[in-house]
Amino acid sequence: MEELQSLMGGFAIALTWFNIALMFAGIILGVLVGVLPGLGGANAIAILVPLTFGMAQQPGGQVSAIILLSCIYWGALFGGAIASILFNIPGEPWSVATTFDGYPMSQQGKTGQALTAAFTSSFIGAAVGVLLITFVSPVIAKFALKFGPAEYFAVYFLTFAAFIGMSKGNPFKTIVAMMLGFALAAVGTDTVTGTMRLTFGITEMLKGFDFLIAVIGLFGIGEILKTMEEGLAIKGAEGKLNMRVVWETWKELPKYWVTTIRSSVVGCMMGIVPGGATPASFMSYGLAQRFSKNGKNFRNGEIEGVVAPETAAHAAGTSALIPMLTLGVPGSPTAAVLLGALLIWGLQPGPLLFVEQKDFVWGLIASMYLGNLVGLIVVLTTVPWFAMILRVPFSIMGPVIIVICAIGAYTVHSSMLDVWMMLIFGVVGYVFSKLNYPLAPLVLALVLGDRAEENFRNAIKGSQGDMGIFFDNGLVGTITALALILLFLPVTTAVWAKVKPK
Amino acid sequence: MCIGALTSQLAQAAWEPTKTVEFIVPAGTGGGADQMARITQAIIAKHKLMKQPMVVVNKGGGAGAEGFLDAKGAKGDPHKIIITLSNLFTTPLAVGVPFNWRDLTPVSMMALDQFVLWVNADTPYKEPKDLVAAVKAAGGKMKMGGTGSKQEDQIITVALEKATGAKWNYISYKGGGEVAVQLVGKHVDSTVNNPIEAVAQWRSGSLRPLCVFDAKRMPYKTKITKDMAWGDIPTCKEKGMDIDYVMLRGIFMPGGVTADQVQYYVDLMKKVRETPDWKEFIEKGAFNTTALVGKEYADWVAKEEARHLFLMRDAGFIAK
Amino acid sequence: MSDMDPQHESPSAVSNRSMEIIVAAVTFALGALVISDSLRLGIGWGDEGPKAGYFPFYIGLIICIGSVVNAVLASLNRKAGSFVSTAQLKDVMRALVPMVLFVGLIGFLGLYVAGAVYIAFFMRWIGKYSWPKVAGVSLGTTIAFFVVFDLWFKVPLVKGPLEALLGLN
Numbered sequence: 001m002e003e004l005q006s007l008m009g010g011f012a013i014a015l016t017w018f019n020i021a022l023m024f025a026g027i028i029l030g031v032l033v034g035v036l037p038g039l040g041g042a043n044a045i046a047i048l049v050p051l052t053f054g055m056a057q058q059p060g061g062q063v064s065a066i067i068l069l070s071c072i073y074w075g076a077l078f079g080g081a082i083a084s085i086l087f088n089i090p091g092e093p094w095s096v097a098t099t100f101d102g103y104p105m106s107q108q109g110k111t112g113q114a115l116t117a118a119f120t121s122s123f124i125g126a127a128v129g130v131l132l133i134t135f136v137s138p139v140i141a142k143f144a145l146k147f148g149p150a151e152y153f154a155v156y157f158l159t160f161a162a163f164i165g166m167s168k169g170n171p172f173k174t175i176v177a178m179m180l181g182f183a184l185a186a187v188g189t190d191t192v193t194g195t196m197r198l199t200f201g202i203t204e205m206l207k208g209f210d211f212l213i214a215v216i217g218l219f220g221i222g223e224i225l226k227t228m229e230e231g232l233a234i235k236g237a238e239g240k241l242n243m244r245v246v247w248e249t250w251k252e253l254p255k256y257w258v259t260t261i262r263s264s265v266v267g268c269m270m271g272i273v274p275g276g277a278t279p280a281s282f283m284s285y286g287l288a289q290r291f292s293k294n295g296k297n298f299r300n301g302e303i304e305g306v307v308a309p310e311t312a313a314h315a316a317g318t319s320a321l322i323p324m325l326t327l328g329v330p331g332s333p334t335a336a337v338l339l340g341a342l343l344i345w346g347l348q349p350g351p352l353l354f355v356e357q358k359d360f361v362w363g364l365i366a367s368m369y370l371g372n373l374v375g376l377i378v379v380l381t382t383v384p385w386f387a388m389i390l391r392v393p394f395s396i397m398g399p400v401i402i403v404i405c406a407i408g409a410y411t412v413h414s415s416m417l418d419v420w421m422m423l424i425f426g427v428v429g430y431v432f433s434k435l436n437y438p439l440a441p442l443v444l445a446l447v448l449g450d451r452a453e454e455n456f457r458n459a460i461k462g463s464q465g466d467m468g469i470f471f472d473n474g475l476v477g478t479i480t481a482l483a484l485i486l487l488f489l490p491v492t493t494a495v496w497a498k499v500k501p502k
Numbered sequence: 503m504c505i506g507a508l509t510s511q512l513a514q515a516a517w518e519p520t521k522t523v524e525f526i527v528p529a530g531t532g533g534g535a536d537q538m539a540r541i542t543q544a545i546i547a548k549h550k551l552m553k554q555p556m557v558v559v560n561k562g563g564g565a566g567a568e569g570f571l572d573a574k575g576a577k578g579d580p581h582k583i584i585i586t587l588s589n590l591f592t593t594p595l596a597v598g599v600p601f602n603w604r605d606l607t608p609v610s611m612m613a614l615d616q617f618v619l620w621v622n623a624d625t626p627y628k629e630p631k632d633l634v635a636a637v638k639a640a641g642g643k644m645k646m647g648g649t650g651s652k653q654e655d656q657i658i659t660v661a662l663e664k665a666t667g668a669k670w671n672y673i674s675y676k677g678g679g680e681v682a683v684q685l686v687g688k689h690v691d692s693t694v695n696n697p698i699e700a701v702a703q704w705r706s707g708s709l710r711p712l713c714v715f716d717a718k719r720m721p722y723k724t725k726i727t728k729d730m731a732w733g734d735i736p737t738c739k740e741k742g743m744d745i746d747y748v749m750l751r752g753i754f755m756p757g758g759v760t761a762d763q764v765q766y767y768v769d770l771m772k773k774v775r776e777t778p779d780w781k782e783f784i785e786k787g788a789f790n791t792t793a794l795v796g797k798e799y800a801d802w803v804a805k806e807e808a809r810h811l812f813l814m815r816d817a818g819f820i821a822k
Numbered sequence: 823m824s825d826m827d828p829q830h831e832s833p834s835a836v837s838n839r840s841m842e843i844i845v846a847a848v849t850f851a852l853g854a855l856v857i858s859d860s861l862r863l864g865i866g867w868g869d870e871g872p873k874a875g876y877f878p879f880y881i882g883l884i885i886c887i888g889s890v891v892n893a894v895l896a897s898l899n900r901k902a903g904s905f906v907s908t909a910q911l912k913d914v915m916r917a918l919v920p921m922v923l924f925v926g927l928i929g930f931l932g933l934y935v936a937g938a939v940y941i942a943f944f945m946r947w948i949g950k951y952s953w954p955k956v957a958g959v960s961l962g963t964t965i966a967f968f969v970v971f972d973l974w975f976k977v978p979l980v981k982g983p984l985e986a987l988l989g990l991n
Contacts, residue, residue, distance in 0.1 A: 032970075039975055042531060046558060047975055049540060050547035053779075148689030149673070170895065176849050176888035182881045183856045189564050190863075190874040192674055194596050194651030195821070196564065197874055198859050203571055203599060207563025221921075228917040229910045327686075328702050329679045333560075336531035337540075344541050346782065350702020395949025396941075400963050402921060403937040407967065410933065411977050413563065414572075419925050427918070434905060435842060453877045458673050461871030462645055462689075522976055557976045651870070672870075 003135050010362030013063050014370060022068045023367070023374045030075015031379060035083050037091040037216060037408030041076035041334035045069050049341045056345035063363035065345060069338055070321075070364065071371045074126070076334065077317055078379045081118040081310060082386055085111065087401055089220040091408070093211055093447045094277035094313040097285040099219060100440065101298060101305030108301050111387040112245035113252075116380065117306045120253060121260065123376040125311035128264040129271060129318030130368045140272045140319070141326040141351070147273060149458035150469045154479035155270070156452035159279040161487040163286035164441060173437045181445025182453075184209045191450065192457050204417045211447050213418045216405045217425025218432070218439050224398055225430040245387075246380055249303075256304050259288050263308045267315025272323065276331045277316040282444055284312030290489075318368065325349050325361070517762035519554040519581055526584040528569030528593075530562040533649075533677055534615060534696055534787075535587045538751055542585075542612075542771075545779050551770055565589055565650065567599040574605040578758040583609065583767060588654040588749045590803075591810035596652040598821035603807065606754040607764055608800045610771040614748040614790035616720060617658055617694045618735060619712040620704075622685055630712045630741045633692060637668035646670035647681045647690030652819040655681075657810075658694045658715060658747050660817040665743045685709060696749070697732065698787035713738040715747045720788050732788040748790055750806065752799070768795050834904030841905040842896030846889045853885030920944060932982025938964040 033044040052065035080095035085102035098118060105114035133140065147155075164178065187198040188208025199205040253260075263284040270280035288308035289298040298305045320331045328349040330336035342349050347357060354361050389397070409422040432439060463469035471477040525543060529535045539558045546552050561569035566589040573584045584606065594601045619630060627633040637644045648655025651674045659672050673690055675681045678699035685693045685700075686708040693700070694715070703709045705727055714720060714735045722732040738745050753771055755764060774780055775793060784791060794802055814820055860875030860882060867873065896902070906914070924940040931939070942960035945951045951959075971977045972990075981990070 033975075036970070038971065038977060043975060043977065046531075046540070050544040053544040053548045145683065145687035148684060148687060170892070172888045172891045172895070176885055176892060179881045179885045179888065180849065180852065183852065183878060183885065186856075186878045186881070189597070190651075191676060192651060192872075193868075193870045193874045194565060194653070194674075194819075195863060195874045196597055197863060197878060198856060200859065203564075203567070206571075206597075206599070207561075207568045225914050225917055228913045229906070231913065327679070327683045329677070329683050330531075333531045336536075340531070340537050340540050343537055343783075343786075344544050346786075348702050348705075348786070351706035351708070352702065393949060395945055395951070396959055398917070398948075399941040399944035400959075402924070403933075403941060403963070403967070406925060406928070406937070407933060407971065407979060410928075410979060411971075413561065413568065414559070414978060416925075416929060416980070419928065423921060423925055426921075430914070431841070431845060435838070435845060437845070454676075457872045457876070458675075462671065462673055464643065464671070465867065522978070524978065555976060557978075559978075 006358065006362045007134055007366060009359070010364075010366030011370075013060065013359055013363040014067065014366040019064055019067050019367070020370070020374070022064055023071045023371050024378065026068045026071025027075040027078070027371065027375045027378045030072040030077075030375075031079035031082070031382070032075075033072065034076035034079020034081075034091055036404060037083065037089055037212060038404070038411040040092070041073055042332075042337045043411075044072050044076070045334060045337045045341070048072070049337065049344060052341065053344060060359075062345050062347065062360050063367070065341070066338075066360070066364050067367045067371065069341055070367060071375070073317075073334055073338065074368075074371050074375045075378075077126075077314060078119060078122055078375050081122065082115065082379075085114045085118060085306075086386060086389060087220060088223045089401070089405065089408075090215055091212075094281045094309075094317070096215060096219075096278075096440070096443055096447075097281040097309035097313075098306060100285065100309075101300075101302050103223075104299065104301035105303065105306065106390065110301065110303075111390055112383055113249045113303060114306055115383045115386060116246045116249040117253060117303050118310045119376060119379045119383075120250065121263075121307045121310040122314040123372055124260060125264055125267050125314035125316075126318045126368070126372045129268055129315040130365065130372070132268050132319050133322040133368075134365055137322045137326070137354070140322050143272055144323040144327060146475055149455040149462060150472060151273075151476045151479065152275070153452060153455040153459055154470060154476050154483065155273055155275040156279065156448050156455065158479055158483040158486070159275070159283045159448065160444065160452075161483040162283040162290075163444060164487070169436050169438070173435075174441055177432065177437045177439065178441035178445045181442035182449040184214065184442075185446050185449025186453070191454050192461075204415060207413050207415075208450075209421070209446065210412045210418070211443070212412050213409045213422050214425050214446055215443055216409050217422040218429035218443065220401065220405050221422060221426025222429025222433060222439075224402065225426060226433065227394060227398070242384055243381075246383060252303065253307070256307050259292055259304050259308050260311055262287060262291070263311035264315045267312035268319045270312070271316035271319030275316075276320060277313040278447055280316035281309035281313040285309045318372075321368075325353055325364075326351055517580070517760070517766050519552065519766070521581055522554055523552070523556045524582045525556055525558045526569045526573055526582065527558060527560045528562060528566030528584065528589060529560065529587065530677070531560050534698060535585050535751065536560060537698070538612065538783075539585045541780070541783050542774055545774050545777050546770070548779070549773075549777055551773050564599065565593045565597055565653070567593050567597055567601065570594075570601045570606075571599065573754065573756050574601055576756040579756050580759050580763040580766075582756055584754050585612075586750060586752055586754060587615075588657075588810070589650075590750065590754075591807050592653050592657070592814065592819075595811065595814045596819050596821055603754070603803055605757050607757055607759055608803055609753040609755055609764055609767045609795070611750065611752040611792065611794040611799050611802065612771065612775065613751045613784060614792050615696050615698075615751055616788060616790055617654070617715040617747055617749070618697060618700070619662075619715070619738065620682075620685060620693045620695055620700055620709050621691065621712060622688055623708055623710045624688075625691070625710075627710075627712065630738060630743060633712060634666045634668045637670060637691075638666075642669040642671055644670060644692070645690040646672045647684050647693045648672060648674055649676070649678045649681055650674055652814070652817075654747070654749055655694050657813050657817060657819075658745065661745045661747065661813065662694075662743065664816070665745055682709070696787070697789075701726065701786070701788070711735045713741050713743070715745050716790065717746045720790070722785055722788055724785070750803070751789070752803070832907045832909035834906070835908045835911040836905045838902035838905045839896050839899060842899075842902070843893050846893035846896065850886050850889035850893075853882045853889060856882030856885065916948065920947075928980050930982060932985055933979045934964050934968055935982050935984050937967065 033039040056065040080092040084090040084095040084098040088103040090096045266284045682700040720732040860879035863875035864873035865875040865879040927936040
């Protein structure tokens with residue numbers, strides 16, 4: 001086991017008191033950054049990069065530097081779940097699916113359970129991801145190379161198929177909501193032709209609609225308007241405020257082992273692909289809803305609906321780190337800043353990093369085990385504190401949340417127009433949720449819409465109009481076929497149920 | 503430390519920033535411009551070249567129009583600088599936003615970025631003419647991967663088509679690193695990546711450089727692979743394709759700032775370029791180290807603008 | 823949402839059916855807007871592959887068709903209840919109007935001051951807290967925001983005359 005030996009070497013490098021202190025610092029900072037929507041992980045890491053510049057020039061310092069920065073990344077991943085569960089405000093795209101059941105749980109007074117489930121699942125997902133990259137990372141890097149535009153599109157299509165087939169209620173409302181998401185995603189530069197679309201000559205519209213602004217408005221502000229309408233009552237404020245809730249939740253979690261395994265697999269696949277953590281979380285949620293026996297109760301505060309997206313998002317976020325290091329292609333803005341930091345320290349991300357910088361790479365992998373463990377410990381101890389926030393009366397918490405939302409919306413592009421947009425999205429979110437227009441397909445389309453479109457057009461441009469490109473080889477054919485099956489499965493089962501003799 | 507002391511002495515008399523300086527990158531995180539901005543910031547922080555902090559802000563919306571319009575709108579603000587790439591010229595032309603580089607104050611050219619014609623190392627093309635012959639034979643089916651649309655990579659592709667008569671199918675991606683990986687994965691047949699975007703894949707033996715789009719060869723003699731240095735890559739002109747194209751990596755300030763303020767940043771950037779950290783970065787990315795300031799810089803930019811107008815009009819990329 | 827709540831017995835301000843039709847009309851208009859810009863960009867196949875309007879055109883079309891179906895479904899539904907009662911609407915407006923004023927104030931006072939004013943106003947007006955509590959919470963949170971965003975993370979937020987006076991920008 002050459003890998004095990006290397007890993008032990010990595011632990012020897014990573015395990016110093018200084019590094020462990022850095023892990024705690026990074027995680028705490030990351031959690032803070034993850035909770036506040038205005039501070040992305042990318043921002044926090046970028047600010048610390050110059051500080052690490054000096055650090056990285058000491059012997060062994062590059063490992064310490066990457067530990068600090070990657071722990072901010074882990075912390076932000078953990079922290080993203082907190083605002084989603086407490087306030088229905090997902091700070092990062094991959095936390096959106098966590099709101100679906102996390103926020104209802106919180107309203108029912110099960111904040112502690114929801115947070116514990118989210119953190120524990122994140123940890124398990126990350127652990128599976130790290131195990132994967134410890135033992136099979138060379139294979140992963142090769143696999144990622146197989147992905148061209150057609151394959152990427154197939155993966156996005158699969159995400160939509162896994163998630164959409166499930167919506168209840170009026171299908172036309174689902175379709176309209178989703179297509180509105182696609183339309184919003186199309187605003188701004190068209191990446192394929194470089195022309196401006198749907199901006200109507202307004203220069204502030206050039207940058208398009210950021211996911212964060214839509215989500216803060218639709219979910220966060222919309223929820224506050226609904227709370228006001230319902231007469232200011234803060235629902236289920238009495239969460240348990242001690243650590244016992246952690247143990248109780250842990251006793252319950254093993255029941256969901258199937259979902260955990262499924263979500264880990266989905267997450268790792270999407271991390272390797274690299275489709276990323278966002279599709280992973282949505283896909284995993286959709287699959288869990290479809291195949292779990294509790295599926296009917298999803299969206300009403302089902303703990304399994306928190307386990308599924310969190311496990312997958314972290315499995316993906318973790319396993320994505322290796323294609324990033326070996327190929328030099330970042331999967332998210334945060335990863336891009338992390339990658340830029342390597343260059344600044346004088347390391348060249350790429351296939352040779354594993355050969356030439358063994359100590360660094362294995363130190364990093366070892367720190368991923370340790371960092372996530374430290375992260376779990378840190379965030380679990382905060383559970384009672386965060387649960388307590390909900391005891392603060394709404395007439396104090398409400399305006400504070402709105403100010404945070406405004407800051408969050410403004411910081412995306414330093415634009416006041418975005419803050420106004422956030423308010424409009426808030427009203428839309430309120431009206432839509434009262435009329436049972438589903439918001440999730442809208443957000444999913446907004447997040448993945450332009451990537452899906454870009455890859456679709458690049459694929460058929462490459463094949464010069466031949467749609468056969470989506471069945472061109474075994475890989476893309478399998479993914480497309482899976483997506484079609486998932487998309488039409490509900491229809492066929494419904495028809496079968498009618499035809500079937502009683 | 504001693505550089506720091508020197509700085510404070512030099513800067514005493516003249517203007518100095520009094521608050522955080524915002525360094526705008528009119529592109530996304532992780533790209534070439536972003537990397538250069540962040541290493542500049544890191545060098546300034548490490549060597550304490552400036553008393554006030556500097557923050558890098560990405561404003562890449564609308565092919566960089568977001569960043570340029572922001573800098574244009576900040577007329578007279580000496581606490582804002584912006585790094586530019588070729589989209590300084592291409593974005594206003596292709597997108598039709600009301601912006602021209604004359605709305606900004608040129609500070610200093612930091613370097614020029616090179617472009618190299620790359621193919622996958624598994625392919626039989628050893629010379630540019632082998633590739634061109636194959637592209638011609640394929641009749642428009644062979645794919646050229648590049649960053650963005652109607653920007654530098656596609657301009658070079660069109661120039662190549664004009665020079666050789668071959669026709670590529672241009673596929674645009676979001677970032678240069680992604681383009682290099684797509685070439686390794688054989689999803690495209692060639693690219694015109696910057697050296698820094700493709701160097702890792704070249705060193706690992708996955709890619710092969712055919713020629714560099716500059717008037718003369720790169721000066722770097724250190725071996726990158728077993729048998730080649732950047733300087734061993736022939737120019738495209740040597741290989742019978744008379745195309746040279748380099749990309750500006752330069753610093754600008756908003757319009758309406760005083761000469762003192764410009765001079766401060768000119769000196770600051772000069773100090774940055776003199777650090778060993780910068781020299782290492784420049785060599786790694788095989789940049790062309792031309793660095794101009796003042797009128798020479800402005801003249802160079804004006805000349806480039808005219809050239810881009812010509813190239814873009816020729817290619818039919820101007821917004822209607 | 824208990825039925826015991828007296829607020830919910832107030833007369834309906836707008837019925838579900840009219841709201842459905844209004845929303846369908848708005849989404850139809852948005853769909854039409856998308857279609858019109860797509861036609862401008864071209865919806866066919868050009869040198870660059872499918873043109874920029876190719877995708878959005880069909881998206882706009884689907885939005886329009888879906889909106890028509892939704893409007894028809896809503897107008898056929900005879901049982902539709904109340905979308906919002908007058909009392910509820912009043913409560914929603916009590917949140918929404920100050921929110922709009924707050925965002926409007928940002929441009930004049932800066933985000934920090936506007937935020938402090940807004941939190942104070944909301945606490946006093948809706949929560950009826952004592953002035954010391956109001957001042958403590960609104961100033962405390964604002965200062966905390968300032969420390970986190972401005973000092974630690976160097977995120978530039980809108981500043982106003984007060985910050986200029988104190989020399990904080």
